[in-house]
Amino acid sequence: MKILIMHGPNLGLLGTREPEVYGSQTLEDINQLLQTDSEALGLELETFQSDIEGELVAKIGEARGEVAGIVLNPAAYTHTSVAIRDAISASELPVVEVHLSNTHARESFRHQSLTAPVCVGQIMGFGVKSYQLGLKALVDHLEDVL
Numbered sequence: 001m002k003i004l005i006m007h008g009p010n011l012g013l014l015g016t017r018e019p020e021v022y023g024s025q026t027l028e029d030i031n032q033l034l035q036t037d038s039e040a041l042g043l044e045l046e047t048f049q050s051d052i053e054g055e056l057v058a059k060i061g062e063a064r065g066e067v068a069g070i071v072l073n074p075a076a077y078t079h080t081s082v083a084i085r086d087a088i089s090a091s092e093l094p095v096v097e098v099h100l101s102n103t104h105a106r107e108s109f110r111h112q113s114l115t116a117p118v119c120v121g122q123i124m125g126f127g128v129k130s131y132q133l134g135l136k137a138l139v140d141h142l143e144d145v146l
Contacts, residue, residue, distance in 0.1 A: 001042075003138060004067045005034055005131070007049035008056060008075030022100050025128055034071075037132055041139055053081055060087040068142050069094040071134040078103070078113045089118045094141055098134040099124035 007027060010017060015026035025033075031047045038045040046067065050056050056077065063070060070088075072095050077084050088095050095118070102125030103110040116122045120141050123134045 001139075001142065002044040002046065002067045003038065003135065004059075004063050004070045005031070005045060005047045005135070006056065006059060006070055006072045006074075007047070008073055008077050009051040009053075011073060011075055012049055012051070022127075030128055030131055033128060034131055034135060037135055041135075043139070053077055053083060056081075057083050057087045060084070060091050060093075063093060064091045067093065069096070069138045071096050071098055071131060071138055072115070072119070073098050073100070073131070074115050075099075078115055079110055081114060085114045085118055088115060094138060094145075095119045096134040096138045096141075097122040097124075098130040100127050100130055101125060 011027055014022055014030070015024055027049060035045055048059050056074070060070065070093055074081065074084055074097065078097070097113065097116050097119045105125070113122065121137055123130045123137065126133060
């Protein structure tokens with residue numbers, strides 16, 4: 001089974017960007033941790049990061065028929081992107097939305113997710129563990145529906 005891990009805008013800056021909010025681990029650290037987790041689960045993993053909304057939309061569309069599901073951190077696009085929401089819906093893939101921080105404990109404009117309603121679930125506030133929990137939750141969901 002192949003899973004796609006997608007990282008949205010500014011996540012390439014992890015490790016140096018607001019470490020008090022996002023932690024000190026880099027995106028490469030997160031991807032390596034997820035690779036180790038996926039190997040233990042017997043999964044194939046693909047990772048993708050872009051700061052560009054259209055590239056994220058295109059990647060979701062390309063994933064249809066190629067992966068079993070997606071773990072997605074849409075980052076700031078969570079609160080603004082109807083295009084990413086529509087891509088998730090059109091893909092008909094199970095998507096778990098993840099966030100490093102608890103967006104509900106932050107600025108009010110971060111409280112609404114446009115993407116969460118078309119995802120199978122949302123995990124946030126646990127730092128890097130949010131990704132790990134998201135991967136495990138997606139695998140559990142897939143096992144339940146397959």
